[in-house]
Structure formats: C-alpha cells, structure tokens
Amino acid sequence: MKKNLLLSIFSGLLLWVAWPPTQFTTVFLFVGMAPMLLAMENIIRSEATGKGKKIFNTTFLGFFIWNTLCVYWVYNSLKIVGPVVAAPLSLIPYSLGPLLMATACWLYYRVRLIAGRKLSLVALVCFWIGYEYLHQSWDLNFPWMTLGNGFATSHKWVQWYEYTGVYGGTIWVWAINILLFLLYVGLREAQAVQVRKKLIVSFTLVLILPLGFSLYKYYSYKEQVNPSNIVVAQPNIDPYEKEGTIPVYDQIATLTQLSDSIGQRNTEYFIWPETAISEDMDEDHIYTDNSYLQVKKFLNKFKNANVLTGGETHKFYTKQATKTASKLPNQPGIYYDRFSTAINIENSAKVQFYHKSRLVPGAELLPFGSALSFLKPAFEHLGGATGAYGMQTEPTVFYSQSGIGAAPVICFESIWGEWVAKSVKQGAQFIAIITNDGWWENTSGKDQHLDYAKLRAIETRRWVCRSANTGISAFINQRGDIVQQSKWWVRTALKQDINLNSDITFYVEYGDYIPKAASILAVLGIFLIGIKKGFSH
Known part of the structure; x- marks a missing residue:
C-alpha cells in the first residue's frame, strides 16, 4: 500500500x-x-x-x-x-x-x-x-x-x-x-x-x-500578408483600487494617454483590458454616458480606429426577460441584468456589445442557479456578485467600419478552445483577449493564462492580441509564438502589425x-x- x-x-x-x-x-x-x-x-x-x-x-x-x-x-x-x-x-x-x-x-x-x-x-x-x-x-x-x-x-x-x-x-x-x-x-x-x-x-x-x-x-x-496595426494597453491599475479609489475618468485618461503615445494614423484597434471602464454603464443610454463620451473624444484623432474595451454594463427590463435577471429594489416590476462586457466603440454612432459567457463559478456565477436560487438573496445581502452576472449563449464578432472581424474574449473564456473557434467561424480575423490577472498577484497563474492563449492561436490560425490590466499583455502570431509581451506590474502599451486571416481550420469547422x-x-x-x-x- x-x-x-x-x-x-x-x-x-x-x-x-x-x-x-x-x-x-x-x-x-x-x-x-x-x-x-x-x-x-x-x-x-x-x-x-x-x-x-x-x-x-x-x-x-x-x-x-x-x-x-x-x-x-x-x-x-x-x-x-x-x-x-x-x-x-x-x-x-x-x-x-x-x-x-x-x-x-x-x-x-x-x-x-x-x-x-x-x-x-x-x-x-x-x-x-x-x-x-x-x-x-x-x-x-x-x-x-x-x-x-x-x-x-x-x-x-x-x-x-x-x-x-x-x-x-x-x-x-x-x-x-x-x-x-x-x-x-x-x-x-x-x-x-x-x-x-x-x-x-x-x-x-x-x-x-x-x-x-x-x-x-x-x-x-507561412502567414498570408494582410496587415493591420493594433495597439494593446496595460494601465497597471491595482484591481483593489479600480472601483471607488481611483476615479473612472482618471483610469480612462491613463488608457488614452498610453494609447495615444504609440498610436498611428493607420491604427485600426486600440484594445483595453477587462473592466477597463469600471463604472457601471446603462447599455440603453450609452450615448450619454460620460465614459463613452471620453472614449469618443480620444477617437477624434484616429478616424479609422476602434476602441475594444472591457466594461461593466447593465440592462433594465419590464419583466424577467432572462434567467439571471434580478428585481430592482424598491422598483416593482423592474428587473435588471449586470454584465462583464466587451464594448466596441468607433467613429460613428455604432456601439457593439458582447457579454461574457464563460463566467467564473462563485465569483460571477452561482453554480446550478435554478436549484440554488434560494442562496441568491444571501449573496446580495453580503454585497457579493455571485449569481448576479448575465451572459449570452453565442459568441459575438465585432466588425470595424473597414470590415475587420475581431473575436472579443474576456479573461476566463480564453481557456475554451471551441468557444473561441465559434467566433472565428463566424468571421473573426483575429482574437482580442481582454483580462485582469492582477487578482492572482505575481504567481504562475498569470503566466499559465498567457501560455494557454498560444494554443488558441494554433487552433484557429489567428493572431492573439492580449490586453491585461495588471497581467501580461502580448501579441501572439498564428504559429503560437509570442512576438511581443509586457513585463508584470508595468504601465505600458504595445503596438504590432498583425496579419489578419480568414481561412478556417479543421478544428474551427468541427470544434x-x-x-x-x-x-x-x-x-x-x-x-x-x-x-x-x-x-x-
């Protein structure tokens, strides 16, 4: 024995x-x-x-x-x-x-x-x-x-x-x-x-x-030559100070300054990390939101560019439109959903949203929510977010004004090969991973998360552009090589001419x-x- x-x-x-x-x-x-x-x-x-x-x-x-x-x-x-x-x-x-x-x-x-x-x-x-x-x-x-x-x-x-x-x-x-x-x-x-x-x-x-x-x-x-200039920003904001300690305006100002410092006239995407806009935004009134207007002002200088950023958003309903919707306190008949969201903002009136779909059990999702729904009020009373996040059932592809398709992938989702492949099958020509690995501190978790992204590049033969708040930001080519990467706990921005790809691999086709x-x-x-x-x- x-x-x-x-x-x-x-x-x-x-x-x-x-x-x-x-x-x-x-x-x-x-x-x-x-x-x-x-x-x-x-x-x-x-x-x-x-x-x-x-x-x-x-x-x-x-x-x-x-x-x-x-x-x-x-x-x-x-x-x-x-x-x-x-x-x-x-x-x-x-x-x-x-x-x-x-x-x-x-x-x-x-x-x-x-x-x-x-x-x-x-x-x-x-x-x-x-x-x-x-x-x-x-x-x-x-x-x-x-x-x-x-x-x-x-x-x-x-x-x-x-x-x-x-x-x-x-x-x-x-x-x-x-x-x-x-x-x-x-x-x-x-x-x-x-x-x-x-x-x-x-x-x-x-x-x-x-x-x-x-x-x-x-x-x-050999990659087919189809270049696109991309910038990823790493604002290096302590995740424990993102909400409440540092004003949202100042956080966005940091991101715009980093992006502007290396942005070019032909830059087509500025990619910012998960929850880069930490102030909760109403999706139905996004055009009057101060954070949105601040981003739009930055884009005035880059007429062909998009900002793909993470944010916290919500939607209101007059009925329980989704399984995750909660009643709004003191507002009879009003329900709402909160989302961890990827937002695509461009120099037009068009705004695109993607709601994180692979949620972290416990932190973002109450496991087996229908069976354990009686625990939801307890988490809400404690101020926790468990079970409070909504999601969508299918991936989304963001399209720029010039027709470039980007697969928005939020943090934990980058571990799911088939989920990312679905975005590629729908038309994504590169993968944009937005994450916040600062919660794990300087441990091997952030390195593993980066390394796994290389596998998504191989499975789909797409460049991966990775923006991490306090993790490791990077560019990964279609063979899975890390072409550029930032250091840990450094405020920086990286730019890279990537090659867009529209070919479909066997794995993308069959999952x-x-x-x-x-x-x-x-x-x-x-x-x-x-x-x-x-x-x-």
Whole structure:
C-alpha cells in the first residue's frame, strides 16, 4: 500500500514539473501518468479487499498534489474575503478536478472486472476525456488542468491542434504513458519478445510521428500578408483600487494617454483590458454616458480606429426577460441584468456589445442557479456578485467600419478552445483577449493564462492580441509564438502589425468532436458497467 501511495505521489510531482509555465520539462508529461497506472495495476493484481476504494483514494492523492501545486494561486484571488474563508473555498478548485480524475480511474477498475487490460485502458482514456469535457461544460467549470494544455510552453510540438484542439494533446499524453506502462509490465510479466518489440515500435511511432509532423508544420507555415496595426494597453491599475479609489475618468485618461503615445494614423484597434471602464454603464443610454463620451473624444484623432474595451454594463427590463435577471429594489416590476462586457466603440454612432459567457463559478456565477436560487438573496445581502452576472449563449464578432472581424474574449473564456473557434467561424480575423490577472498577484497563474492563449492561436490560425490590466499583455502570431509581451506590474502599451486571416481550420469547422465522441463512449462504458453489475446480482 505504501509503495502505491509513493507511486501516486511521484506521478503528481512529475506532472507538476511538466506543467506550464515551466519550460524544457514538458517531456515529463510523457511519463507522468505511468507511475499512476502502475499503482493501479498493483492494487488490481493484489489480494486486497476493497480494491475500487483503494484505487480511488490512491489516485486522488497524486492528482490532488498535481492540481494544488499548479493552481495554488487560486488562493490569492480569494484573499479579499479573509484567510478563514479563502482557505476552505480554495479547496474546491484544488479538490474537484482530482475527484473527477479519480472517478475516471475507479471506472477503469470497474471495466477491468469485465474486460481485458488493453480494452480497459482504451476505456480509461474515454473516461478521462469525458471528465475533461464535463469540467468545461457544467456550472462548476474549470478546464484549466485539461492535459492538452500542458503543451502550452512547447507549442512547436502541437501544431496539429489546428485539427484536434487540446484534446488531441490529452490523447497523445495518455497513449505514450500507456505504452510505457505496457512495456514495463511486459518485462515484469516476461511477455514474449515479439510482443515487446511491437510495443517498442508503437511507442516510437506514437512519439515521433506527431512530433515530426508538428515541427514540419511549424517551420513550413507561412502567414498570408494582410496587415493591420493594433495597439494593446496595460494601465497597471491595482484591481483593489479600480472601483471607488481611483476615479473612472482618471483610469480612462491613463488608457488614452498610453494609447495615444504609440498610436498611428493607420491604427485600426486600440484594445483595453477587462473592466477597463469600471463604472457601471446603462447599455440603453450609452450615448450619454460620460465614459463613452471620453472614449469618443480620444477617437477624434484616429478616424479609422476602434476602441475594444472591457466594461461593466447593465440592462433594465419590464419583466424577467432572462434567467439571471434580478428585481430592482424598491422598483416593482423592474428587473435588471449586470454584465462583464466587451464594448466596441468607433467613429460613428455604432456601439457593439458582447457579454461574457464563460463566467467564473462563485465569483460571477452561482453554480446550478435554478436549484440554488434560494442562496441568491444571501449573496446580495453580503454585497457579493455571485449569481448576479448575465451572459449570452453565442459568441459575438465585432466588425470595424473597414470590415475587420475581431473575436472579443474576456479573461476566463480564453481557456475554451471551441468557444473561441465559434467566433472565428463566424468571421473573426483575429482574437482580442481582454483580462485582469492582477487578482492572482505575481504567481504562475498569470503566466499559465498567457501560455494557454498560444494554443488558441494554433487552433484557429489567428493572431492573439492580449490586453491585461495588471497581467501580461502580448501579441501572439498564428504559429503560437509570442512576438511581443509586457513585463508584470508595468504601465505600458504595445503596438504590432498583425496579419489578419480568414481561412478556417479543421478544428474551427468541427470544434470539440474528440471529447464529444469520447464522452459518448464513456457513457456507454458506464452503462455497460451498470448492466454487468446488475447481472452479477
């Protein structure tokens, strides 16, 4: 038992060492799961009782270590509520993913009871991908630790994400780890030499072919020349001082000064970060809003330019028009929605809005709101925002007067490959990520968030223009290379001539077809387990 726990811990540590933002250690992804597989095999082949429980507990330990060491920074974003509350709240993202991962391993054990080892290992990959897809789809979503994200610092290895998305990376990691595991147990079980040779050949091909194809794709890829001048601003305003301490007028003045300092006559987009305009704006009366007028005045100097900025907005209704709408206090029959919004302002009367759709559980969204709606008044009484944000169900593309399509992506949303791909499929020619990573302070969280954006560039073959309030602002080309980036906690602006692209990749066209197929197989596997268990009784 102790040996298996040590194997699980070793697996967790290997995966942590391999994870972004570390560089040159990504290779450990290819061996990180092997000790975990060996620990499960030892338990399955032992004479112990309660094997399923042992497998669940053993694997949970390693996955908890991996997850906690990689997303330790979550605690920093919760410190505002005090350490007594922040500590237990942090356990949710630290533990929930490992619980689902361990469940996938337990399901693998259940399949082993009714099928051979090789078929069960295929089922394990399906169960794992099913967990990853669930963890990006339900109200407690947190797809940060999807295995395919682990290649973000070694993006040259996964240029084929334009066909598979990050789930192709998950399959690659599992395939190599499983082949290593089978090679080891083959030696331990004295399998025939011919069987071991086939495994060695399979391992070599599975490792080399995707890697070789990716490197060929990376070095041969050429962008079509279609330049557009873009400016991203990083105002470096302490997130705890954005609302109430620093006047909104002064914050916008900082952004306009930064933008004006490097803007050109041909600049087509000025991109400002999430909640850059922190004062709540009424969307139906935007044209008289002081912040809007201040931005319009700045644009007088740049006749062909747009300001794509984050803001806080609201809308009023005379009925409960959306599931997230709340009653307006002391105003019978009036409802409202608050939004974390991307706003496109140009030198015309046209204003475009996009409402953040992938909300942070707890901070912006009350998970399973319809079932837990009775908690909403409690959060409102405490002054929290939980459950108070509205959203939209489909992505939006902002179009400039010259016809350029931009995909507005707000913070957390940049982790969803298919969501970003939908914007590109609708006509976006580049991706504008607006974020505020200052809540995490100077931790690896801000670096991971930047690195993951490289994968969106590869999947869609679009430039990514990233404006962060206090994070890291950057330009990323269509191969996933960071061409320019700011430093942490620096007030600055960057400009870049990017190449717009209108071609559609296979992944943009078909989205997350891999996890959808794997999830169907996983459900069939669970159904089969249930039937066999029923017959056994």
